[in-house]
Amino acid sequence: MTKVRVRFAPSPTGPLHMGGVRTALYNYLFAKKQGGDFLLRIEDTDQNRYVPGAEDYIMESLRWCGIHWDEGPETGGPFGPYRQSERKxxxxxxxxxxxxxxxxxxxxxxxxxxxxxxxxxxxxxxxxxxxxxxxxxxxxxxxxxxxxxxxxxxxxxxxxxxxxxxxxxxxxxxxxxxxxxxxxxxxxxxxxxxxKSDGMPTYHLANVVDDYLMKITHVIRGEEWLPSAPLHVLLYRSLGWEAQMPRFAHLPLLLKPDGNGKLSKRDGDRLGFPVFPLQWKDPKSGETSSGYREAGYFPEAFVNLLALLGWNPGTEQEIFSLDELVEAFSLDRVGKSGSKFDPEKAKWFNHQYLLQKPLQDLGRELKEIAQAKGIDAREEQLTSIAGLMRERVNFTTELFGQAGFFFSAPKEYDEAFAKKRWKEDTPAILLDLTSVLENLQAFTAEAIHKAIHTFMEENGIGAGKLMPGLRLALVGSGMGPDLSEIMDILGKQESLQRIRRAAETLKA
RNA sequence: GGCCCGUUCGUCUAGGGGUUAGGACGCAAGGUUUUCAUCCUUGUAACAGGGGUUCGAAUCCCCUACGGGCUACCA
Missing domain, CATH: 3.90.800.10 (Glutamyl-tRNA Synthetase; Domain 3)
Incomplete structure (x- = not known):
């Protein structure tokens, strides 16, 4: 049995589309599952459409996704070169x-x-x-x-x-x-x-010649190539290579979320989601297109959601690491019809990975974001914040956005919430509470929680009477995680300061 | 226009002669919670249409409709 060899053969005419990434992924998964090789070949036979930077972009995208090639430009290999312009x-x-x-x-x-x-x-x-x-x-x-x-x-x-x-x-x-x-x-x-008259082959010739020379066993590519597949068969035949002709697998297309048709860059702009793995700046127009990486997606999540668009394992498992995908993948579980991309489910996938990530990783990532924003915060503290906040958001970046109150005291208080929940006697109650909190030795979530509840019991105050006001004082709005946890992270001094300030300035 | 490919909940999909047509996202309701979110429970919703074949069709065959792809000295 000959070793499986597949290739991903993009043309460097611009950024790699997420559909292209999926094609690369399926090739990779198939190769690795079969114990074969996955190669990258750059199809740059059209000099007019060459875009500087596109080739690097393609390689960086694949690397970001964790899709590694065994042979390719720069990497090299026994069947090189892997750039068609160099094989002219x-x-x-x-x-x-x-x-x-x-x-x-x-x-x-x-x-x-x-x-x-x-x-x-x-x-x-x-x-x-x-x-x-x-x-x-x-x-x-x-x-x-x-x-x-x-x-x-x-x-x-x-x-x-x-x-x-x-x-x-x-x-x-x-x-x-x-x-x-x-x-x-x-x-x-x-x-x-x-x-062509410029001395270059067209895709049809170059692709057949290279696949033959590179001993490609399976051609896995988009459905848009199906109409020219018979031509390729004829070429193999005409060149006397029919016995070595690879098997073909034409993948269904990725469709736009609404309406019909191929997913395009326009749809992303229109509906507000990235179409490219990485951000891309067009060298000619200077126009920037957003990327999944920059949007805050984990590469694992991106790969996972892409894999499930057109393929399914036949089980109810939806969350797969790249290794698990390799293990589970097979071409006969690839569907025939096009898949509409659903940006909402894409977010859900990222959420799942956000939940799974080690907190330390998130803390580290938050530290970077904080530094970039010029906010001074300890990584340890950021790690706690991540643990407290992550289940409420889909992206690490959002996580930071919703945690602003940890870093600066409320400058204003949510009016609607205050109107409903901030009563005449709220300031007095809160001030009473501060003296209890003041005396706490260990200012931990657990101790705070206990202290608050004891306070409520002793004074006959219901949670509904105390908590909303306390939240308003600490957070500035009616949202957010557990208050004891918040105070733990804020620390005694800052917590008390916020409560006092609200008690003094906020009128019912 | 021609050729090719496709069609199961709104979306991703399972199921491939006998199923209450299953799961996930979304959405809705209820529960938990000091709040929002999470979470849990429940619900919502589909075999494009018409003919066959068969005791029986979502499943096999044909036609129609609809959708898509291709139709360059682009890939």
């Missing part, structure tokens, strides 16, 4: 091989002539408006021109492309691991350009 010279010989075996041909048509051909067919309704086994007979190519003319044109340096010569009447059948048998008639197929 390889492709020409295969294109020539196809010409020589009569499986491909030269074409000299200008863009205008191509356009004219499409319009003509459209008008005549004589077939598909494409360069195919029928229309190629009326175009300028090595099928219609004499050998001398062709040689002459090439010698003169005229622009030409190399096109595949599709069979006229043949049914191409392929077995997709996700979709089953897919059949297409060759007369529906376009004689796709394999080799």
């Amino acid at each position: 010279d390889l492709y020409r010989q295969y294109a020539m091989q196809l010409i020589e075996s009569g499986k491909a041909y030269y074409a000299f048509d200008t863009p205008e002539e191509l356009e004219a051909m499409r319009q003509r067919i459209e008008a005549e309704k004589s077939g598909n408006p494409q360069y195919d086994s029928r229309s190629r007979l009326s175009m300028k190519n090595s099928l219609t021109l004499s050998e001398e003319e062709v040689a002459q044109k090439i010698a003169r340096g005229e622009n030409y492309v190399i096109r595949i010569k599709n069979p006229e009447d043949e049914e191409i059948v392929l077995e997709d691991l996700i979709r089953g048998t897919v059949k297409v008639h060759s007369w529906q197929l376009d004689d796709k350009v394999l080799f």
Whole structure:
């Protein structure tokens, strides 16, 4: 049995979309589950669309997700280079091989002539408006021109492309691991350009050549490639590599949360969620797109939610570490239909991870955020705050946002809440309480809790009469965690100060 | 337009001839709580439509509808 080898082959034309990350993830999971290799290959055959920084962005994104490749650019490997622009010279010989075996041909048509051909067919309704086994007979190519003319044109340096010569009447059948048998008639197929006039191959040629040379066993890619899969089958056949042809698996698409269609950057902007793993600043427009990392997502949560979009384990487990995903993953549990992305559930996933995280990690993270904000706080204290607050929020960043009262005393008091709960006698009661608290030796949550309840009992005061006012004094609003816990973290001095200040300044 | 792919609660999905069609997110109600949130309990809600095949169809087949993808010297 040959070793499984799969690849993720993005084009560096911009930031990696979360759908792309999912494709990479499924490739990775499949490879690791099978004990195989996962490689990264950069498909940069289109010089016009190259975007500086995109390649680094792709690699950083995958690293952030914990998706590590066994071979790739910079990493290297026995089948390198892993950047198609650096493999440029390889492709020409295969294109020539196809010409020589009569499986491909030269074409000299200008863009205008191509356009004219499409319009003509459209008008005549004589077939598909494409360069195919029928229309190629009326175009300028090595099928219609004499050998001398062709040689002459090439010698003169005229622009030409190399096109595949599709069979006229043949049914191409392929077995997709996700979709089953897919059949297409060759007369529906376009004689796709394999080799461009700029000396670069197109995706179709480069992808087949590289997958063959790199001994790829499974091609797992997005559904948008399904229509050209028969062409690729034909290419393997034409190159004499059919026996080594990889198995195909075409993944369903990630759809926008509302309405229909592919998830796009626009949807993220419109609905307020990131579409990219990492923040991206477009080098041309300077426009910034938000990323999951910057939005406060844990990479584990991001990977987890992505994995469950289109795949499920067949059990009721929803929370998976990357290792668990590897263990559980299989292509036959990948669905056939597109998945709408649900930003709400995405948050829920992060919440689950926030709950699981060791408190020390959260404390450390909070310390960083605090420092960036210029707030001075001990990490130990921040760790306690994290423990107290995390179940109420979805993100570490939010956690900090809702804990502001720990760092500065209330500047104002929630009016509506005060109106309802701050009574004539509240200040007096609170001041009485301060003397009890003042005498506490150990100012711990437990001791405070006890003291408050003893105080209430002894004075015949109900919790509803004391607590809301106390909360208002300490927090400034009617929200937040347990008051004893808050005071514990605040410390005796600060707690008492806040209570006294409220008692003095707040009128019923 | 042509070709290809798809269709189970609002969303992610399980189930693939006989199920009260299951779970999760969301939403709603109730409970707990000094408050908000969490949490717990309960509820809400789906087999696109029509024909077959079959004793029996969400499940198999066909058609229709709808949705999506592709249709470049882009990937």
